[in-house]
Amino acid sequence: MISRYREVVFGVVIGLVASVIDVIMHARMQGRTFVEELMHPEIEMFFYRLLFLAFGFALGLILWKKNQHERETRHLAEALDKLGREITGPAMIIHTQTQCYSHARIPRFPRKRKRQCVQFMSNRHDFNR
Secondary structure (H helix, E strand, C coil): CCCCCHHHHHHHHHHHHHHHHHHHHHHHHHCCCHHHHHHCCCHHHHHHHHHHHHHHHHHHHHHHHHHHHHHHHHHHHHHHHHHHHHHHHHHHHHHHHHHHHHHCCCCCCCHHHHHHHHHHHHHHHHHHC
């Protein structure tokens, strides 16, 4: 889960770090210890620190959405490359057999099939465009 939503987790971690820095600064200003300020904050400071977490979460969510689109695009490109590699072999076999049949002098080879092969070979250039 962490690897899938790592941007969101990093955003929350950034929010936590900002909150801890704020606790340290406020504790020094008030002359209190870190633990006192962390366990018994003023209500305004508590909501202020929650705001840090919310901003961190929002930032992580925005980055996650952006990267999700990039991951999907990359996955689609990989799938298209794989499809191209899988189709190349059978396509070459079909092309070669059709070419051989169009030039064959087999007496029992039906003329209709031979015409279809010749027509396919003449139209194959249209597929390459």
